[in-house]
Amino acid sequence: MRGCISKRKNGTYAYTVEMGKNAEGKRRQKMKAGFNTRKEAEQALAKVLADMGRGSYIEETKETVQEYFTKFLELKRPNLRPGTVKTYKWLIGYHIIPQLGQIPLTRLTPHHLVTMYEKLRLDGGLSPQSINHVHKVLHDGLATAVRYETLNRNVAALVQPPKIPKAKTNVWTDVELVTFLEYSKPYRYYMIILLAATCGLRRGEAIALRWEDVDFTKGTIKVAQSYVRGEKGHAFQEPKTKAGIRTIALPQMTIDALKHQKVLQAKDKLAAGVKYTDHGLVSQTKNGLPINPYYFEARWLDMLRKSGVKCIRFHDLRHTHASLLLLQNVHPKIVSERMGHSSVGITLDRYSHTYGVDYKAAQEINRIIH
Known part of the structure; x- marks a missing residue:
């Protein structure tokens, strides 16, 4: 590998490097100009030759x-x-x-x-x-x-991007949750709300739940897909979590609500007739289409305002579900599986506030060593 420095007519300097031969056997050279001093050109040439010697040289591109x-x-x-x-x-x-x-x-x-x-x-x-x-x-x-x-x-x-502050989890008490569920019961989108509150589903997972994923015999649902807004209309994809598809046991009130939902959908189909396009989802519009998550979010905020209950994000219903279970001493591993967390550590870290001051631990250690 060889190179040389040359002075240009405008007083600047350039280097030229021998790049070997191309596929046709012709000599290849690379030249770079615009250096103000010979020393700058020599330093640049030395770096190029060193990179070529190490096999790490990459030819510059003008691509932006x-x-x-x-x-x-x-x-x-x-x-x-x-x-x-x-x-x-x-x-x-x-x-x-x-x-x-x-x-x-x-x-x-x-x-x-x-x-x-x-x-x-x-x-x-x-x-x-x-x-x-x-x-x-x-x-x-x-x-x-x-x-x-x-x-x-x-x-x-x-480069280190800005540190993300730990988000404060905002949840409802059991009384607040019951109050809001009672208020929202007559609304079309009650089923989406109930699935988040009683099963810990994310918004996209609740909207995307299909009837084929509901097992009334076993009293379970399978969370197998999530709704997203793609570049062109709605789209479905596997759940966000690395834990993948998960099966969740249903409380009786959710089973009863799902059965009632079937009746409501049958009425929608009858009323819409040939205009009904069934997507097989538990929650659909009057014409059978998937529910737009942004439209649902607007309805959620409207219901919150009118209900008088403390305002929280819809995603906080999921947090409320986990917090209430942990307060009732449900094992964190079970809660983690319902939430679809990839590890129980995520659950414990996110909801450690649920336990509050651990007086029970203090009592136990006192009993053991006193």
């Missing part, structure tokens, strides 16, 4: 961040869930490209990322969690570029 991440999204699309594709598309299109799009990919530095995160926080009003999502997509995209030898390092791996 925008061009690369547009291609990256299409490369990832076949391996992503519909909801994840939508998230990646939004994060790339609304945050990464507007902030970094015109920078050449090989010139991207950790400083660019740190500056962007701060700008998203101050000017964009993004939460630490949202900025972490941006960072995750950047890290994934740049790691892919390294694997395909477009880059020789992932600058996102050198």
Whole structure:
């Protein structure tokens, strides 16, 4: 491997490197100009020759961040869930490209990322969690570029995204839960609410529950899919959790509500006639279509306002379910399985507040050693 330095007519310096021969046996050279001093050009040449000696040299590309991440999204699309594709598309299109799009990919530095995160926080009003999502997509995209030898390092791996503060779990007491369930009983979407409150289902899991996943004989449901808003309309995918498909035992009140729901759907089918498009879901619109989660969220907030019960997120119904079970000394392992957590450690960490001050432990240790 050889290289040389030359002075240009405009007074700047350039280096030229011998790159061997191409497939046709012709000599290949690489030249880079624009160095203000000979020393700068010599240092750059020495680095290129050292990288080539180690086998880590990657030829610079003029591809911008925008061009690369547009291609990256299409490369990832076949391996992503519909909801994840939508998230990646939004994060790339609304945050990464507007902030970094015109920078050449090989010139991207950790400083660019740190500056962007701060700008998203101050000017964009993004939460630490949202900025972490941006960072995750950047890290994934740049790691892919390294694997395909477009880059020789992932600058996102050198940057620490903002720390996500631990969210405070907001739950209802048993009295508040009973009050709201009684209030919401006449509403069309009561079944979705009840499944979250009595089975710990996520919103998408409750909306996506099918009749084929309900076993009235055994008194169980199988959580086998979740509803997401894809790029084009609704889509279904496997549950979010790594624990995968799970089976949950139903309380009698939920079994009774499911039977009543069947009757209500039969009336809907009769009223809609040929307009009814049955998707086989436990909760559907009057015409049999899946329920839009954003429309449901609006109805949920409306019910909360009118009920007079303390306002919580719909997702907090799931937290309420776990907290009430742990307060009744249901084994954390059982609660973890109902929630679909990948480990019991997640359950214990998330709901440790449920136990409060452990007077029982103090009494037990006193009994043992006193």
